[in-house]
Amino acid sequence: EDQVTQSPEALRLQEGESSSLNCSYTVSGLRGLFWYRQDPGKGPEFLFTLYSAGEEKEKERLKATLTKKESFLHITAPKPEDSATYLCAVHPGGSYIPTFGRGTSLIVHP
Amino acid sequence: GAVVSQHPSRVICNSGTSVKIECRSLDFQATTMFWYRQFPKQSLMLMATSNEGSKATYEQGVEKDKFLINHASLTLSTLTVTSAHPEDSSFYICSARGDRMGAFFGQGTRLTVV
Numbered sequence: 478e479d480q481v482t483q484s485p486e487a488l489r490l491q492e493g494e495s496s497s498l499n500c501s502y503t504v505s506g507l508r509g510l511f512w513y514r515q516d517p518g519k520g521p522e523f524l525f526t527l528y529s530a531g532e533e534k535e536k537e538r539l540k541a542t543l544t545k546k547e548s549f550l551h552i553t554a555p556k557p558e559d560s561a562t563y564l565c566a567v568h569p570g571g572s573y574i575p576t577f578g579r580g581t582s583l584i585v586h587p
Numbered sequence: 588g589a590v591v592s593q594h595p596s597r598v599i600c601n602s603g604t605s606v607k608i609e610c611r612s613l614d615f616q617a618t619t620m621f622w623y624r625q626f627p628k629q630s631l632m633l634m635a636t637s638n639e640g641s642k643a644t645y646e647q648g649v650e651k652d653k654f655l656i657n658h659a660s661l662t663l664s665t666l667t668v669t670s671a672h673p674e675d676s677s678f679y680i681c682s683a684r685g686d687r688m689g690a691f692f693g694q695g696t697r698l699t700v701v
Contacts, residue, residue, distance in 0.1 A: 520692035
């Protein structure tokens with residue numbers, strides 16, 4: 478059974494304090510791994526797609542990396558506006574139905 | 588990135604009435620659309636998957652007669668909550684994907700049944 482586990486469940490950082498969020502997955506073939514950001518009361522916003530181990534993507538203060546078993550979302554010098562829930566999802570091979578993790582709730586204090 | 592528009596963003600209805608939520612892909616053809624329900628501080632719960640022109644596939648425990656899904660075109664899917672009850676109050680989110688694409692999400696609909 479495909480599984481996605483995100484850790485930690487919640488993370489509190491001071492502004493400027495860099496950290497990483499983890500997404501561990503078990504999937505039968507990986508069609509793609511996706512990171513989303515979700516603000517309260519809104520739909521998830523697409524951030525990155527990663528397809529193969531070793532791949533990295535960057536956007537402003539965020540950098541996503543992928544290995545064969547996990548993905549990391551690195552946040553460099555975060556700002557309060559980076560506060561949100563970050564969701565990870567995988568598309569297994571042979572299916573376009575994504576499996577989501579439960580998310581990491583990030584709070585960045587000024 | 589691709590744009591998915593969901594409407595309405597908020598709706599309040601009386602018990603027993605039906606509510607329709609629309610999900611449109613604005614700049615791509617959505618071969619597959621997904622409907623989710625999300626409870627407070629919980630992750631997304633997949634309700635059903637629909638492909639254009641075919642019947643939706645519902646997840647276990649989701650009543651297909653309660654939650655009617657229509658994916659009539661490559662840019663539009665609708666979710667109708669029939670005979671709504673207060674326990675149907677929730678945040679409903681659609682997502683859509685085209686060929687060789689990841690899924691993009693709508694803004695979500697907050698349904699309150701009074």
